[in-house]
Amino acid sequence: MGYGPHCSAKMRSLRVGVLFMTFTCHLSLSQTTTGIPKESELNDNITVFTRILDGLLDGYDNRLRPGLGEKVTEIKTNIFVTSFGPVSDTEMEYTIDVFFRQSWKDERLCFKGPMEMLPLNNLLASNIWTPDTFFLNGKKSIAHNMTTPNKLLRLKDDGTLLYTMRLTISAECPMQLEDFPMDTHACPLKFGSYAYPISEVVYKWTKGPGMSVVVAEEGSRLNQYHLIGHTVGTEDISTSRGQYTVMMAHFYLKRKIGYFVIQTYMPCFMTVILSQVSFWLNRESVPARTVFGVTTVLTMTTLSISARNSLPKVAYATAMDWFIAVCYAFVFSALIEFATVNYFTKRSWAWDGKKALEAQQPKVKKRPTGTHQKAQQCLFVWS
Template sequence: IGLLSICFFFLLVAYLLLFKASLLSLRELNLFFLLHRVVTGHREPIPDDSKDNITIFTRILDRLLDGYDNRLRPGLGESVTEVRTNIYVTSFGPVSDTDMEYTIDVFFRQSWRDERLKFDGPMQVLPLNNLLASKIWTPDTFFHNGKKSVAHNMTTPNKLLRLVDNGTLLYTMRYDLVVSMMALMHVEINQYCCADDEKSVSVAPDGSRLNQYDLLGHVIGKETISSSTGEYVVMTTYFHLKRKIGYFVIQTYLPCIMTVILSQVSFWLNRESVPARTVFGVTTVLTMTTLSISARNSLPKVAYATAMDWFMAVCYAFVFSALIEFATVNYFTKRSWAWDGQKEPRRATSTLGGKKTNNTFNIVGTTYSMSVAKDPGLTTVSKSIRLPKMDGEYVPEGGRKSYNRVSKVDKISRIIFPVLFFIFNLAYWATYVNRKPTINRSSPQK
């Protein structure tokens, strides 16, 4: 009995060890199977519902495009096709003043309804590939004042097409547009109809790329243009810009002001200093001419005068007037004397005195010698009378004209020119800087 008990115990231990080994083998097999599924990229089978949706929409698209003619617009001969547009400006600028153009980056959206594309399916909105856009009718929209447009094609053409079950399509494209600045910025929609919506154009809050302007806002309108081929509806967008004056103050206004002040320094120079005053006058006139030319090269060539043109014209007038003032003063200035309307009292005095010399007479600087015959019986007498020489020039009665006096014209110019220039600047900056810009809404034309 004892031997049987020992054998039974060993059999039980062996059984337990074998059972544990079998459990470990099963776990290793399960782990190996999972790793094999991960490495080989095994995927779960697609549910039957998804397979059914793909199959259903494939059949729907095949049925919709079967017999579809993309050369004909929806509702041809029956009703007008209404195309709604929306523009989202992601980037505005830069603006070229000389070329009269600006650049914008936009998402251009169009929406219309095509009864031929109605469908019934498990989804109301069906996202489509951009290749399908070439198989359906799309509006022939173009930008009326666009010079150049570039469509984004990275990494694929940036086009979005969505189809709603009632036949409404949403077609979105991304463009870089170079647009000319006109009195009316037109965006031509199509030859049928355009919906006017206040929110049809929006600008991103951080979309401004303008260095010399501030984008104040935009106004949307609608117009109708008649031509020989028919009437066209045009959606207009007015972008209102305000010029930043800081750049022009540094580059144009301050140099002009300093040039005018420099031209007025000549009023304080001696009027006989012809070379110095000539240099001041000619140099300031040439400087103003150079500033005017450089300023006009950075601005568009327009037929009207701008605020900067008026400022530079007045500064040029001040500089040129300073040169004319010097010419006037110099005309009345003589090299030996100059008359300023005042007389100087006589300063010449005459004194008489005698000085004895040997047989000579000095009269007003001229010496006359006199020889007297000697008589032994007579005593020789030698006398000399000298009339003193008068100091200075001969001065006629009534006084003489003074020399090197300050001209009355210079005295008046020293006050009048700075005062007038200060008044002009005060009126100019009060008028153009403090004027608040207004955004006028244009009424749609029909």
């Protein structure tokens, strides 16, 4: 009887603990059940998407473009440049690594389902119609396939497709090198449809001309150029097969002059100064002045050849050619000046020696010749 109140207090605390643990377990089980979808639900979603894809491709002809015979197919494009460069002056080409995005609407692929967009495998791209885009000024293009083909395909419920590829493109870059090495260039990237004229397929920029081409902040891989900007545009060209839309992006490059200052300009300046040192030498120091003249001329010849090796064999003179020609003229004139001075110096020595020799020789009385000699002979006979 003395332990009754104490036992009842323990029983009450035990009941409270049991109720708290029961509530906690129930709460955790309810959260687990609602947070993770059931396996049956996952299987149902996969089944729905499989039926949607099978229904879309049933009777689909990927040889025919969307809206054939009814309307023009509009393809919206944009480019994200991940890497720009290198640029080859001798080949007049550049290399660019891009994510090339194309978007168009194919009403044959409209669907209704639990999702508004289906992320599809890149293998499905071979089963649907895709644009026949090609690069007009491309010399070589590579579609990356490591570790799988770098392609992305997404389908919206209204039939809009997004098709993205990673490409490395080597394209032509016409260069005018009259101002080399203070020159700037505009390297174009042109693309369009290979087979469809403007009456069937047209291209447009996705976000307008200002935002459709984006270059990554650290995307420039150039040692001799600065990528100072880019512009985009559209052009319609006419051929014998019809009129086609050509999309253009121009990348503007400005050459870095530091390399040429170190490798060409400074050596030329120093060679010209060295050639002028011969003017301070005695004109009678023939070996020293000859060494200065011949060495500087050969040095300028070597510099001019090495400066030309980094350029294509163009038929006109560049700004560096004119600079080297002027430096060569200064160096060569110093050698010609020495040869002229040496010639007249030796000639003056010979003239002075002849005069000295004539002054040292005694004067000899000349014998009569001609009529006077005959008269003397006649007088001698008569006498």
